[in-house]
Amino acid sequence: MTEPRLSARGITVRFGGITALDGVDLDVPAASTVGLVGPNGAGKSTLFSVLSGLRRPNAGRVFLDGLDVTASTPQSRARAGLARTFQHPELFSGLTVREHVTLAYRLKHTPLRVWTDPLTAGGFRRPRAEERDRVDQLLSGLRLQPLADRTVRGLPLGSARVVEIARALAREPSVLLLDEASSGLDVAETEELAEVLRRVVAERGISVLMVEHDVDLVLRLSDQVCVLDFGARIAHGTPAEIRADPIVRAAYLGENLEEAR
Structure with a gap:
């Protein structure tokens, strides 16, 4: 190209x-x-x-x-x-690292779920297999798996920046x-x-x-x-x-x- x-x-x-x-x-x-x-x-x-x-x-x-x-x-x-x-x-300080990336993935691939399958008291509803696999691949590739289930509140600034990059990449930009x-x-x-x-x-x-x-x-x-x-x-x-x-x-x-x- x-x-x-x-x-x-x-x-x-x-x-x-x-x-x-x-x-x-x-x-x-x-x-x-x-x-x-x-x-x-x-x-x-x-x-x-x-x-x-x-x-x-x-x-x-x-x-x-x-x-x-x-x-x-x-x-x-x-x-x-x-x-x-x-x-x-x-x-969003109350969301986990995984939830940030999952939400961004849904905005790209299944945007209706952002409205029809919102956050509940226990967090995100169960992700679909393909969605879970793609999010896990992205977290693993950016070495965020150890932080995946932590809320972003209190993360070191460097880690927070990588989370923001992961969220951007979940939408598969060019x-x-x-x-x-x-x-x-x-x-x-x-x-x-x-x-x-x-x-x-x-x-x-x-x-x-x-x-x-x-x-x-x-x-x-x-x-x-x-x-x-x-x-x-x-x-x-x-x-x-x-x-x-x-x-x-x-x-x-x-x-x-x-x-x-």
Whole structure:
């Protein structure tokens, strides 16, 4: 498959007299990881909102698997194969890890059960065999089985982020948008998260676009990196090319990029 899974063309967003994004192009190829970096205020979050359907651009187009989804709602994009996580995990504290993943699986495969087979006092009603097997496979693949029957309340932040990723994957997306997935994690948790993401791309063929302040993580995981500043794309290429780009090195990543050597 040579066509990008997700692409943006000429994305422009204005807030009054301020241009948050100015004609930004971006491609996320199949079965690859693309990093999106830049200083605060560069336009990363605005671009994520446009890609996920939370904001309509003033100009430009968004394509998902070749289809123009610029006017599509977030729900329509989710059904078409787009999933995302958030900087602060949005989980239901009273549900177990397994229940989070099961609910997401039902939303994709048997959405009527979300309404006709709701939570009871004892938790979810008995899952069907296929549903149970698929959920168990996903939990096992992300090494969440030991936590499967724990409520997410009190989970370490790193584990909570993996639960959010598992919930997103249960809907079998073609593209996963990760918003500051390593924020607040310690070194060990960050490395565990990196291993999860490597397996997701390698074993499931999913395309990942990650917004990150952790430049070292981006350069280690990404096949390509896009750098924004003041709403414009100032660099795009492989991690090696980004490391060597004098504009990026001097003005935007500086010492962090040196530390990533």
